[in-house]
Amino acid sequence: MIAGRDIVLLAHAGCGMLGILAALWVCVEALNTREGNASRIRFGSLLTTASVCVAWILGGYWYLHFYPAEKAIILKGPWPFAHNVFMETKEHLFFATLILAIYLPICAAERLDRNAIARRMVVSVALLIVATGLAVEAAGAVIDHGVKIALLRLHS
Amino acid sequence: MATGEPTQRLSPPASAFALAAAIVLLFNTALACVKDAYAPLSRFMGSLTGHNWTTQGLADVILFLAVGAILTKTEWAAAIAPRTLVILLIASTIAASVALAAWYVFF
Numbered sequence: 001m002i003a004g005r006d007i008v009l010l011a012h013a014g015c016g017m018l019g020i021l022a023a024l025w026v027c028v029e030a031l032n033t034r035e036g037n038a039s040r041i042r043f044g045s046l047l048t049t050a051s052v053c054v055a056w057i058l059g060g061y062w063y064l065h066f067y068p069a070e071k072a073i074i075l076k077g078p079w080p081f082a083h084n085v086f087m088e089t090k091e092h093l094f095f096a097t098l099i100l101a102i103y104l105p106i107c108a109a110e111r112l113d114r115n116a117i118a119r120r121m122v123v124s125v126a127l128l129i130v131a132t133g134l135a136v137e138a139a140g141a142v143i144d145h146g147v148k149i150a151l152l153r154l155h156s
Numbered sequence: 157m158a159t160g161e162p163t164q165r166l167s168p169p170a171s172a173f174a175l176a177a178a179i180v181l182l183f184n185t186a187l188a189c190v191k192d193a194y195a196p197l198s199r200f201m202g203s204l205t206g207h208n209w210t211t212q213g214l215a216d217v218i219l220f221l222a223v224g225a226i227l228t229k230t231e232w233a234a235a236i237a238p239r240t241l242v243i244l245l246i247a248s249t250i251a252a253s254v255a256l257a258a259w260y261v262f263f
Binding site: 095109110111 | 167173180184192209210212220239245253256
């Protein structure tokens with residue numbers, strides 16, 4: 001049986017990854033823009049926004065309700081930097097991804113097939129979402145490993 | 157764009173919210189560092205919503221929407237060259253990422 005808290009955590013990471021993939025999709029579509037794929041670009045950009053916003057809400061709920069116990073474990077373990085550096089950076093860098101994800105549909109609403117600078121803006125924003133999103137996901141893996149090795153040391 | 161003519165301009169909302177995003181990314185970084193260094197601010201932010209992180213996220217989103225709406229009305233951002241806005245947004249994202257990581261590594 002998977003506990004509700006674990007479902008929240010996995011859904012948080014899953015929505016974040018979906019947002020990254022949607023942003024990558026938008027980037028590829030924008031690089032090959034023409035009149036026919038405008039609706040896909042707009043749908044992909046809205047999917048990015050929705051995914052990242054849901055990841056924010058789920059991650060926020062998990063962070064406020066369940067993370068304090070894991071933080072205590074990390075800080076007693078061999079990798080305290082998993083919290084002090086990686087979690088602290090992740091929880092604030094995430095807001096950059098969030099703001100960029102909210103902005104993406106605004107610039108994707110332009111006629112990209114007739115506007116090279118708008119296309120450049122969409123590609124840039126989408127790539128920034130991918131880059132910051134992957135950094136946040138990677139930080140999540142380090143935090144997870146910080147808990148794991150602290151518990152392994154406790155039980156060895 | 158309302159017409160189908162090729163253009164090299166961003167619409168007023170696209171320009172305004174690009175500038176707003178760049179401003180908010182730097183604001184978010186500054187706020188993260190200041191609240192980390194000055195505990196009373198962190199406590200005050202926590203008292204508003206229950207946790208300082210929640211307050212910071214809501215402040216970022218509200219500021220982004222408010223600054224973007226104001227800049228759309230005034231069309232100040234539309235006066236900036238679109239290429240400059242693209243560079244500004246990329247630079248502010250990189251600066252925010254590096255500054256946040258450096259803050260938590262070194263301080």
